[in-house]
Amino acid sequence: MHDFQVWLVTTIYKHSPVADLMRTAWAWPIAESLHFLGLCLLVGAIGTFDLRLLGIARKVPIVAVHRFIPWGLAGFAINILTGTLFIFTEPDQYIYNPSFHFKLLFMTIGGLNAATFYLTSYRRIFGPNAPLDAPKRAKVIAAISLCAWIGVITGGRLLTFYRPAPCDGRQTSLLLACQP
């Protein structure tokens, strides 16, 4: 994994098409603002749906609240795009950053958790005779979703406090968390 991280950082530095653009005075702050807006869309849409599964606004059919989800995915897409711009500009600040590793971990949990929801609960919740109260399994998934996205925000917000320090590149941890 360490070799892969070093290769990734080197390759991005050599070929990044956006680094020059992102280093102009306004590009980075604008991309950051968009990243925060995407965050709000994601939490507003996916969080609202999770809360509905957990029993908030229980008179409203779950399928009706699910209509917010595309807006959450739009927020997620904005953040993948702007996030990629950041990584393509300062790859070492992310690839070697333990806070970013945790952010990716929470994103993966959120993604697999959402996949689990659609694989296991979709039919029961959205089919005919759909219950107004979500099954227990869906509630657990909703709670995990809220925690995962809060974890993603936490990992993202703490990035600047875990900037990788220089090291000799011979760490024993799974992922390199310093700058070789």
Place this chain on the structure above:
Amino acid sequence: MFAFPGILVLHAIGMGFAVGVSAALDLRILGVAARIPLAEMRRFLPFLWAGFWLNAASGVLLLIGYPTKALTNPVFYLKLTLIAVAMVLLLRISRSAFAAEGITATPDRDLPPRLRTLAIASLVCWAGAITAGRLLAYTYTRLTQLH
């Protein structure tokens, strides 16, 4: 120094819930998820308020941490103004959208057209407040009171 990053994290999470739920309400008024009875959206509002008060509190702590940095920056006052306008808009939206108890199934075509304008203004204000907040990190001229 553990406290400062922790407060920033809370400020970001609070933003997600305050702006996120407010945006969901605005989108609902604008026709997204139209099968949710508009008045039922009020059930999500406690999470908006929780996010708002979390951010009011964490914001005051951040201000205490670096008072000069914020108070000498005009962008900070712009951010506060935009948040104040967004909250006034929220109250007006709430009064209009949730007022009539019992008519939870009012068809959207019967909503006052003014409500759509308020919803769009709310989205614009939040986007502006977030942008102003983010720009605070780039536009300050003094970090502390040293001359």
